[in-house]
Amino acid sequence: MLMEDAALTAGQVAHFNDHGYLTPLTAVSPAQAREFRERLEMIEAKLGREAEGYLKIKAHLASPWMTDLARHPRIVSAVQSVLGPDLLLTGSSFFAKNARDPRFVSWHQDAAYFGLSENAQVTAWVAFTPSTVQSGCVRVLPGSHLGENMRHEERISKDNLLARGQTIVDIDESRAVSMELQPGQFSLHHVKTAHCSHANQSDDRRIGLAFFYMPTRVASIRGRRSAMLVSGVDEYNHWDPDPMPRCDLDPVCVAELDRVWGNYTKGAYRLT
Numbered sequence: 001m002l003m004e005d006a007a008l009t010a011g012q013v014a015h016f017n018d019h020g021y022l023t024p025l026t027a028v029s030p031a032q033a034r035e036f037r038e039r040l041e042m043i044e045a046k047l048g049r050e051a052e053g054y055l056k057i058k059a060h061l062a063s064p065w066m067t068d069l070a071r072h073p074r075i076v077s078a079v080q081s082v083l084g085p086d087l088l089l090t091g092s093s094f095f096a097k098n099a100r101d102p103r104f105v106s107w108h109q110d111a112a113y114f115g116l117s118e119n120a121q122v123t124a125w126v127a128f129t130p131s132t133v134q135s136g137c138v139r140v141l142p143g144s145h146l147g148e149n150m151r152h153e154e155r156i157s158k159d160n161l162l163a164r165g166q167t168i169v170d171i172d173e174s175r176a177v178s179m180e181l182q183p184g185q186f187s188l189h190h191v192k193t194a195h196c197s198h199a200n201q202s203d204d205r206r207i208g209l210a211f212f213y214m215p216t217r218v219a220s221i222r223g224r225r226s227a228m229l230v231s232g233v234d235e236y237n238h239w240d241p242d243p244m245p246r247c248d249l250d251p252v253c254v255a256e257l258d259r260v261w262g263n264y265t266k267g268a269y270r271l272t
């Protein structure tokens with residue numbers, strides 16, 4: 001792994017604060033991203049199911065290399081530049097579309113669902129494959145993090161990768177920005193930034209792992225939950241520690257993955 005620190009410049013922080021996103025940044029080399037993809041596909045083979053629709057909410061519990069990636073200095077330094085030194089990872093989700101896959105992600109703001117005491121949270125979306133306009137990369141609406149939460153409806157559909165089908169009712173797509181990434185690169189977006197992605201029209205999979213970070217001061221407004229400290233110290237103890245995977249598909253962690261994903265699909269992460 002590339003181990004050096006990668007604090008953002010003042011200009012990059014200003015861009016994130018003004019527009020609610022920043023892209024592209026580099027976490028690992030294309031070869032390392034290829035290796036992550038292969039390791040993920042080995043896990044999918046063991047599970048007998050795709051990451052999409054299962055490695056959700058706390059995907060990082062599936063393997064130690066995922067918890068290592070969540071703590072990667074290049075990603076953590078970038079997030080620290082906007083959120084400060086003491087960081088928790090509240091969760092992570094694979095967004096994995098197959099080649100020529102009609103599945104999409106509807107326009108939504110994570111803030112409408114995450115149940116946090118303040119909207120101080122940042123997603124780092126790490127590309128394991130090329131994520132392009134053709135393959136259905138993440139699209140953001142610049143500046144949408146600055147206003148009120150937008151009105152969402154739950155429009156559950158078999159092709160929507162969001163199990164609750166959360167969809168912003170009125171969106172002006174004309175100003176949307178496509179965050180194209182090459183394998184090993186990542187983007188950042190704010191918890192209130194409206195975002196979506198379209199179907200994959202390419203001949204390869206489009207796989208990204210989204211990590212959700214927040215400062216340790218932020219609490220859950222949906223009862224006690226768990227998180228993983230990725231940097232600094234936690235003087236607040238608002239969150240219980242996540243179990244740490246000792247191997248691929250560690251049974252203790254798989255039980256937790258099943259529990260949180262089950263809660264989500266049953267509606268535990270409802271509109272705030």
Ligand SMILES: O=C(O)CCC(=O)C(=O)O
Nearest residue numbers: 095105123125197208210
């Ligand atoms: O990867 C995608 O298509 C959507 C990503 C997303 O919704 C997120 O990172 O919160």
